[in-house]
Amino acid sequence: MPVPAQPVRRSIVGRIGYILFLLTFTVACVELGARYYLGHVLHKASENKFRFNSYRVYEHVPGYEEREGDHVRLAINANGFRRSADVPQVKPPGTVRIFFLGGSAAHGISSAAPYPVVHVDQTETVDAHLERLLNRSMPGQRIEVINAAVTGYQVFQHTQYLLTELLSYDPDMVIFFDGANDHFVNDTNYRYMEDFRYQFWRQRLQEPSAGGLFTYMGHWLSRHSAAFRGYMAWSMIRDAVRCGERVDWQAAYMDDATTVRNHKAVAQDQFLRAIETNLFLLERDSVKAVLCLQPMLVLREPALLAAEERAFLHEDPNVKALYPVVLGELKDVAQRWRVPLVDLNVPFNDPQHRGRQLLIDYCHLNGAGGEVCAQALLPVVQVLLRPSPVDSLATAPEGSGT
Numbered sequence: 086m087p088v089p090a091q092p093v094r095r096s097i098v099g100r101i102g103y104i105l106f107l108l109t110f111t112v113a114c115v116e117l118g119a120r121y122y123l124g125h126v127l128h129k130a131s132e133n134k135f136r137f138n139s140y141r142v143y144e145h146v147p148g149y150e151e152r153e154g155d156h157v158r159l160a161i162n163a164n165g166f167r168r169s170a171d172v173p174q175v176k177p178p179g180t181v182r183i184f185f186l187g188g189s190a191a192h193g194i195s196s197a198a199p200y201p202v203v204h205v206d207q208t209e210t211v212d213a214h215l216e217r218l219l220n221r222s223m224p225g226q227r228i229e230v231i232n233a234a235v236t237g238y239q240v241f242q243h244t245q246y247l248l249t250e251l252l253s254y255d256p257d258m259v260i261f262f263d264g265a266n267d268h269f270v271n272d273t274n275y276r277y278m279e280d281f282r283y284q285f286w287r288q289r290l291q292e293p294s295a296g297g298l299f300t301y302m303g304h305w306l307s308r309h310s311a312a313f314r315g316y317m318a319w320s321m322i323r324d325a326v327r328c329g330e331r332v333d334w335q336a337a338y339m340d341d342a343t344t345v346r347n348h349k350a351v352a353q354d355q356f357l358r359a360i361e362t363n364l365f366l367l368e369r370d371s372v373k374a375v376l377c378l379q380p381m382l383v384l385r386e387p388a389l390l391a392a393e394e395r396a397f398l399h400e401d402p403n404v405k406a407l408y409p410v411v412l413g414e415l416k417d418v419a420q421r422w423r424v425p426l427v428d429l430n431v432p433f434n435d436p437q438h439r440g441r442q443l444l445i446d447y448c449h450l451n452g453a454g455g456e457v458c459a460q461a462l463l464p465v466v467q468v469l470l471r472p473s474p475v476d477s478l479a480t481a482p483e484g485s486g487t
Contacts, residue, residue, distance in 0.1 A: 115312050116310060116311060116312050118312075119310075119311035119312040119314075119315050120311040122315070123311050123314070123315065132146070132149060132308070132314070133146055133149075133307055133308055133314060134146055134149050134161070140245040140246075140248075140249050141235075141238075141242045141245045141246055141249075142242065142281065142283060142284055143235075143237075143283065144165055144235065145161045145165040145166075145167075145235060146161065146165075147161060147162065147163045147164065147165050148161065148162075148163065149161040151204075153204075157169070157207065158204055158206050158207060159193075159204075159205075159206075159207060160207055165233075166231050166232055166233050167192055167193065167207070167210065167212075167232040167233075167234070168231055168232055169207060172229070172231060172254065174253055174254055175255075176254065176255045177227070179226070179227055180227045180228075180229060181226055181227065181228045181229065181257050181258075181470060182229050182231065182254060182255065182256045182257050182258075183215075183228065183229060183230045183231065183256065183257060183258040183259070183260060183466070184231050184233050184251055184254070184256050184258070184259045184260070185211065185212040185215075185230055185231060185232050185233060185234060185259075185260050185262060186233055186234055186238075186243045186246070186251075186259060186260065186261050186262065186263075187234040187238065187261065187262035187263050187377075187379070188234060188235070188236060188237055188238045188239070188263065188265065188266045189234075189236040189237060189448075189449060190262065190265065190379050190448050190449050190450055191210075191211060191212075191232070191234035191262035191263075191379070192210070192232065192234040192235060192236050193205040193207075193209065193210035193211075193232070193234075193449075193450070193455065194236050194449055195445075195449075196445040196446040196449055199397075200397050200445065200446040201393070201397070201445070203445040203451060205445075205449075205450070205451065205452065205455070206452065208452075209451070209452030209455050209456075210232055210455050211262065211450070211455045211458045211459050211462075212230040212231065212232040212459075213230075213232075213455070214455050214456045214458075214459030214460075215230045215458075215459040215462055215463065215466070216228060216229065216230035218459055218460065218463050219463065219466060219467070219470075222463065222467065223467065223470065226470075228470075230260075233246065233251060234262065237266065237283050238266065239263075239266045239267040239277075239281065239356070239359075240261070240263055240267060240356050240359040240360055240363065241277060241278055241356075241359040243261065243359075243363055244359060244362050244363055244366070247259070247363060247366050247367070248366065252366070252370055252372070256372050257372065257373065257470075258372060258373040258374065258375065258466070258469060258470070259363075259367055259372060259373075259374050259375075260374075260375045260377065260462065260466070261360070261363065261374065261375065261376050261377060262377045262379055262458075263356075263377070263378075263379060264377075264378050264379035264381065264411075264448075265379060265381060265447075265448040267334055267355070267356045268356055268378070268407075268411050268415075269334075269335060269348070269403060269404050269407045269408075269411060270334040270335065270348060270351055270352060270355055270356065271334075271335060271336050271344045271345075271347045271348040271351075271403055271407065272332060272333055272334055272335060272336035272347065272351070273336075273347050273350050273351055274332050275332055275333060275334045275351065275355075276332075277334075277354070277355040277356070277359070280328070280332050280333070280334075282325040282328040282329055282333065283321070283325055284328075300320075303316065303317050303320070304317060334355075335403055336403075338402040338403050338406075341402075341406040344402075344403050344406045344407060345406060345407065345410055348407050348410060348411075349410070352411075352414060357414055357418060360376070360415075360418055361418060361421075361422065364418070364422040364424060368422070373424075373469045374422075374424045375424065375425050375426075375427065375462065375465060375466065375469070376415060376418070376419055376424060376425070376426045376427070377426075377427045377428075377429055377458075377462070378411065378412060378415055378426070378427070378428045378429060378430065379429055379448065380429045380430045380432075380433040380443070380444070380448070380450075380454070380458070381401075381404060381430070381444075381447065381448045382394060382397075382398060382444045382446070382447045382448060383398070383399070383400060383401045383404050383405060383447065384404065384405070384408055384430045384433075384434075385430070385433055385434060385443075385444075386434050388439070389433075389434060389436065389438060389439045389440070390440075391440050391441055391442035391443075392440075393442045394442055394443075394444055397446060397447075399447065401447070408430075412428055415428075425465050425468075425469070427461055427462060427465055429457075429458050429461055431461075432457050432458070432460070432461040433454070433457060438457065441453060442454075443457055
């Protein structure tokens with residue numbers, strides 16, 4: 086007697102349904118776990134902070150936010166700047182507009198493992214401190230200091246940013262806050278733009294493969310899923326580390342003489358050329374410029390370190406050997422282009438800051454560090470903003486007696 090087929094079909098459908106339920110339940114648990122980890126452990130938003138940019142490799146996603154309860158700790162405005170208010174491209178009358186450019190230290194990035202997790206509030210970045218100080222010390226003027234820094238940026242990306250966007254905002258001044266990402270180069274095999282470590286997708290776009298398709302899908306899914314956002318962030322860091330293992334701007338330390346010799350062999354054709362390109366663009370558009378060498382933990386005097394800084398201090402012999410060389414190169418560029426240079430390692434080594442924590446890891450600032458930088462920049466910016474005698478003559482009305 087034949088066995089009825091209907092119970093068998095029901096059994097198969099039931100198993101498929103059970104498997105689908107388990108799969109859905111597992112995916113939901115992973116997604117909820119990822120959202121909890123991002124939001125409550127790392128205190129990060131579950132949305133993407135970065136997206137592809139045709140000229141600068143990547144840029145901020147407008148409208149991105151990181152919150153602590155109802156408080157917005159980090160806000161990217163509609164222009165892609167770290168600023169709560171949007172910036173009209175047409176500068177309002179009577180406004181002095183200053184752009185603040187750099188990498189993660191200028192942006193005000195949070196520290197992460199293996200360092201203690203510390204967040205930098207929207208009000209604690211260098212630009213925020215400087216804007217408050219300038220408006221307080223120069224009443225009668227409306228001064229904007231706009232944070233256009235992006236984590237990981239090198240000087241050549243500032244060039245593209247200026248050309249494609251920032252100069253259209255009619256800035257009066259640009260402050261460049263750089264150093265850790267590319268100034269201490271000493272690998273003679275490193276090609277400044279070609280080997281930029283954060284070009285994650287270039288190879289897979291140029292050499293299509295199944296892996297490239299997965300990467301593309303991962304980027305799309307990361308717009309909607311915290312789990313995929315976490316995975317793509319991890320994979321990008323992994324790719325950057327692999328790139329650095331292949332060839333990176335900083336080679337393994339051998340000795341001071343070798344480090345300096347290799348640096349001098351490549352510096353002129355890399356970050357120094359990019360700096361001078363930026364200064365040329367600004368001079369062409371009559372925009373004033375300030376160069377900064379950002380502070381680094383390894384360059385602070387050991388006797389001045391706070392206990393927290395001493396706990397995560399790691400020696401970097403390359404940076405120590407190259408610091409006077411890089412500073413000398415920057416001084417030469419600043420003198421040639423008649424722009425001020427501010428070495429922010431100097432105020433960080435002022436004895437008045439003995440025992441005061443200014444950095445949250447090897448180069449990123451806390452609120453106190455941001456304030457020290459802003460105070461050091463204040464007199465320099467004030468001098469540049471005051472009209473020169475030539476400017477006064479050029480703008481004085483006829484018969485004024487000037």
